[in-house]
Amino acid sequence: xxxxFIGTGKITNAVITGISKSKIIYKKIIISPRNKEISKKLKRxxxxxxxxxxxxxxxxxxxxxxxxxxxx
Numbered sequence: 001x002x003x004x005f006i007g008t009g010k011i012t013n014a015v016i017t018g019i020s021k022s023k024i025i026y027k028k029i030i031i032s033p034r035n036k037e038i039s040k041k042l043k044r045x046x047x048x049x050x051x052x053x054x055x056x057x058x059x060x061x062x063x064x065x066x067x068x069x070x071x072x
Contacts, residue, residue, distance in 0.1 A: 001026045004062030006055050007069040008035040013042065015066070020046045030058050 003019065003026050005012045016029055029049045033039055043049045052058045058065060 001064065002028050002030060002062040004030045004052075004058035004065040006032050006034075006058055006065060006067050008032055008038045008042070009068060009070075012066070012068040013038055015068070016042055016046065016049065020048070030062055032058060 005016065008031050012031065016031070019026070019029065026048070029046070030052050031039055031042060031049060032055050033051050033053070039051045043051055
């Protein structure tokens with residue numbers, strides 16, 4: 001199972017950290033490149049995290065997608 005996150009802020013950071021430290025079985029976590037600093041930090045911290053080229057890539061390859069964006 002691939003898990004995707006569109007939006008890479010504080011909540012995404014916390015959720016990915018929780019998933020990565022849990023017993024949840026997954027292949028990869030694919031995250032959007034929106035916040036480059038957080039994206040790179042998560043990729044370095046967890047070997048199963050991959051930064052997508054764009055949001056469409058996340059939609060194309062993930063079984064579950066979380067929208068982690070704030071309303072305008």
